[in-house]
Amino acid sequence: MNNRAKIDCVNHESRTNETAPSVAVESVSVEKRQGLLKSDLFRELRSLPGPALSNPARLSVVWGWCYGGAGRRWISPATGYAPSHGCASNCELSAKEWFLNRALRIDDDVAEALYSGNRRVPTYTKSQITPLKNNYNGATPDSAYISGWNLTLDGLASGLSIPLDLRILNTRFSIHEQITRLVCVEGWSAIAWWAGLRFDDLLRAYPPMSQAKWARVESSVNLDDSGNPDPYFVSIDLATARHPQTLLATHFNGQPLLWIMEHHSVCWFP
Amino acid sequence: MSDSTLPASEPNSTSTLLEEPGVLVAKKHHLLVRWSHWLNLPILLGLIASGISIYWASPVYQHKPDPNTGNVDVAADIGIWMCSHAPGLHHYSSPPDWVYNHMSLGPGMLALALRLHWLCAYLFMLNGMVYLAGLFMGGGWRSLLPRRTDLFDAFMMFRYYLGVPFAKLIRRKWLHPRLNTKYNALQRAAYFSIPVAGFLSVTTGWAIHKPMQLHWLAALFGGYNAARVWHFWIMWLYILFVVPHVILVFADGWDTLRSMIVGCLNKSEAVGVHSE
Numbered sequence: 001m002n003n004r005a006k007i008d009c010v011n012h013e014s015r016t017n018e019t020a021p022s023v024a025v026e027s028v029s030v031e032k033r034q035g036l037l038k039s040d041l042f043r044e045l046r047s048l049p050g051p052a053l054s055n056p057a058r059l060s061v062v063w064g065w066c067y068g069g070a071g072r073r074w075i076s077p078a079t080g081y082a083p084s085h086g087c088a089s090n091c092e093l094s095a096k097e098w099f100l101n102r103a104l105r106i107d108d109d110v111a112e113a114l115y116s117g118n119r120r121v122p123t124y125t126k127s128q129i130t131p132l133k134n135n136y137n138g139a140t141p142d143s144a145y146i147s148g149w150n151l152t153l154d155g156l157a158s159g160l161s162i163p164l165d166l167r168i169l170n171t172r173f174s175i176h177e178q179i180t181r182l183v184c185v186e187g188w189s190a191i192a193w194w195a196g197l198r199f200d201d202l203l204r205a206y207p208p209m210s211q212a213k214w215a216r217v218e219s220s221v222n223l224d225d226s227g228n229p230d231p232y233f234v235s236i237d238l239a240t241a242r243h244p245q246t247l248l249a250t251h252f253n254g255q256p257l258l259w260i261m262e263h264h265s266v267c268w269f270p
Numbered sequence: 271m272s273d274s275t276l277p278a279s280e281p282n283s284t285s286t287l288l289e290e291p292g293v294l295v296a297k298k299h300h301l302l303v304r305w306s307h308w309l310n311l312p313i314l315l316g317l318i319a320s321g322i323s324i325y326w327a328s329p330v331y332q333h334k335p336d337p338n339t340g341n342v343d344v345a346a347d348i349g350i351w352m353c354s355h356a357p358g359l360h361h362y363s364s365p366p367d368w369v370y371n372h373m374s375l376g377p378g379m380l381a382l383a384l385r386l387h388w389l390c391a392y393l394f395m396l397n398g399m400v401y402l403a404g405l406f407m408g409g410g411w412r413s414l415l416p417r418r419t420d421l422f423d424a425f426m427m428f429r430y431y432l433g434v435p436f437a438k439l440i441r442r443k444w445l446h447p448r449l450n451t452k453y454n455a456l457q458r459a460a461y462f463s464i465p466v467a468g469f470l471s472v473t474t475g476w477a478i479h480k481p482m483q484l485h486w487l488a489a490l491f492g493g494y495n496a497a498r499v500w501h502f503w504i505m506w507l508y509i510l511f512v513v514p515h516v517i518l519v520f521a522d523g524w525d526t527l528r529s530m531i532v533g534c535l536n537k538s539e540a541v542g543v544h545s546e
Binding site for chain 1 (some may be wrong): 306324325327380382385386388389392478480481482483485486489494495496498
């Protein structure tokens with residue numbers, strides 16, 4: 001399988017350009033209806049022309065689906081059924097979608113206003129560590145794949161696409177440790193002992209393009225129920241990515257992570 | 271709205287008499303209070319429905335898996351029980367199905383539920399500000415403040431409510447406690463605690479929405495996990511409030527319900543008992 005995790009720096013500049021390219025949104029919907037893979041979805045989104053990529057409405061949709069993917073994979077209802085994410089028949093950017101995305105963007109602005117890079121997240125002692133929930137139910141590949149794992153950086157100022165393997169990440173950057181609380185979007189939380197490089201150091205070493213406002217982090221390992229790649233992905237704004245407590249974790253509980261760039265290493269950020 | 275002819279310290283200042291030919295009315299609720307009151311209905315419904323959908327992503331109250339369904343969620347148990355006992359639910363074996371079919375929301379829909387929850391949460395906060403503005407502009411806040419005699423008065427009202435059905439059954443007179451205030455003590459306690467609950471919902475909501483940047487807020491409620499539990503139980507306060515609230519307003523009659531729409535009470539029916 002394709003064991004490449006990705007970080008894309010994407011740009012968020014044209015906030016007024018809301019209605020222009022509905023192509024992207026429709027492609028999301030079509031993907032959803034046919035139940036195709038999200039990795040394909042991204043290939044499709046990234047092949048769109050520039051203005052489409054900078055459309056914030058679509059970015060919000062990406063955000064939304066990010067959670068949706070998480071939910072669909074990990075929440076097992078009492079007796080299973082698969083609702084189509086409230087988008088059963090009409091998948092255009094309806095008034096409802098517009099409204100929900102609008103609220104999401106207001107919430108984004110509020111989060112930005114609230115954010116302070118100087119505020120530190122509480123840290124804990126080793127005796128306070130709590131068990132971490134495994135959201136994968138075994139649907140992760142054998143850890144042997146790690147030797148071929150690499151992290152691809154895209155959207156850089158240099159215009160290059162940079163593959164980094166674990167050895168580079170662990171030797172070229174200083175490794176920081178912290179015991180912090182992981183809060184998952186699903187609502188559960190756990191205190192865990194992380195170690196890894198600062199995301200900020202990565203951004204300094206490989207500066208993103210100047211218009212970039214977001215980093216999209218895409219996992220390499222999630223599999224769907226039929227064993228096909230179904231990568232988890234999440235977007236963080238660059239201010240958050242540059243917070244000193246935002247790590248790109250390579251170690252967990254003092255041991256190298258078995259699944260790099262997975263949910264655990266990227267879900268939490270101050 | 272503020273053409274009060276009574277001194278501001280008078281508890282009845284929101285029930286100013288207006289003389290018009292033919293009908294006597296008493297002003298009761300400020301326009302903004304009325305608007306925010308009714309807007310709360312869809313907003314709270316949206317918040318509760320999407321909140322349950324979010325809760326299902328990681329239920330707090332769990333038990334060992336049920337041997338038949340594999341269900342571990344206590345909230346789902348309640349739903350299953352309701353679906354198997356309430357008439358007209360067409361025997362849904364799974365409450366998530368019922369909720370999904372009626373609300374277009376359910377488990378496995380965290381993305382939609384979160385966006386809906388945030389939309390409704392911002393509307394709820396805005397609506398809360400509209401309510402507070404109306405409360406202060408119309409002077410209604412004075413009627414909500416707790417009083418020294420409230421404990422005794424609340425007991426008397428409680429005794430009255432308990433006795434009313436029996437008195438009706440045996441056709442005996444059962445006198446309503448005399449009131450010279452807009453609300454009785456039980457109403458006052460209820461109407462005072464709902465804005466407080468709203469404030470707590472909003473603060474616990476922020477604590478769990480931004481647990482990293484606002485970790486001090488989560489710490490006020492005993493940490494992130496505890497803040498989540500607070501947020502969950504405060505939701506039940508609204509439900510606990512709404513059930514008797516709706517029953518009593520219908521029991522009380524059309525005039526009371528209408529006063530929340532038009533803002534006035536018909537004075538000829540409400541002589542002596544402003545809250546009734």
